[in-house]
Amino acid sequence: MQVDWNRIKNVLRQNAFDESLHPRDPKGESTGGQFTAKGGETMDDKKKIIYDAADRFNFPRDKVVFEDQRNVSGDGYEIAAVFRKSTGEIIIYKGAMDQESDQLGGIIAHEVNHAKMDNGTIAMAIREVIGEPVSDQDTVWGSLRRLDGVTPYSTMMWKLADDDKSFRENIAVRETLAEVARLNYLKRLNEVDPVWQDIFSEANRRVMR
Numbered sequence: 001m002q003v004d005w006n007r008i009k010n011v012l013r014q015n016a017f018d019e020s021l022h023p024r025d026p027k028g029e030s031t032g033g034q035f036t037a038k039g040g041e042t043m044d045d046k047k048k049i050i051y052d053a054a055d056r057f058n059f060p061r062d063k064v065v066f067e068d069q070r071n072v073s074g075d076g077y078e079i080a081a082v083f084r085k086s087t088g089e090i091i092i093y094k095g096a097m098d099q100e101s102d103q104l105g106g107i108i109a110h111e112v113n114h115a116k117m118d119n120g121t122i123a124m125a126i127r128e129v130i131g132e133p134v135s136d137q138d139t140v141w142g143s144l145r146r147l148d149g150v151t152p153y154s155t156m157m158w159k160l161a162d163d164d165k166s167f168r169e170n171i172a173v174r175e176t177l178a179e180v181a182r183l184n185y186l187k188r189l190n191e192v193d194p195v196w197q198d199i200f201s202e203a204n205r206r207v208m209r
């Protein structure tokens, strides 16, 4: 699929503050777009999975909002869910409900991570793990860039960030950590580079304090 990086970047930049938009699964990929559930699950079953995952993170159920519509960017990226900072809500779009049940909790894990880790917490965790001042950005961010993005989605964010430092700081790091949270929920943390695992652990410790 031809991807218009600049267009995606502009969409993300406009919404960087409350992250009200971000793409997740390119249509046509195994986890995106099409309805691939094994069958037998009703919408209520899926909502229960999502609420149970929210409970596990102590995220209030009444802040989980289901939108009975799709959210598809002009590039064909279907947006499964977003965290809306201004209201503290996680918005679940129809595209998420088309995904396999075992992916739904991971979507919540990703969005809850946005809710609980602010940029300051993330920056301190990176400094702790990488061991250099955060102000020395070229070195720190360059090190993270070399690790690439953990999942195809966050790798895309790093590609977008290559020519735009502010974008890199605001989006790529945050999205990578949210993807680590998703993989952690899915018991796939072993797939994540140890440096990102350490940053994730350290940021969580700081959130818990």
Ligand SMILES: [Zn+2]
Binding pocket: 022, 110, 114, 175, 178
């Ligand atoms: Zn995200």
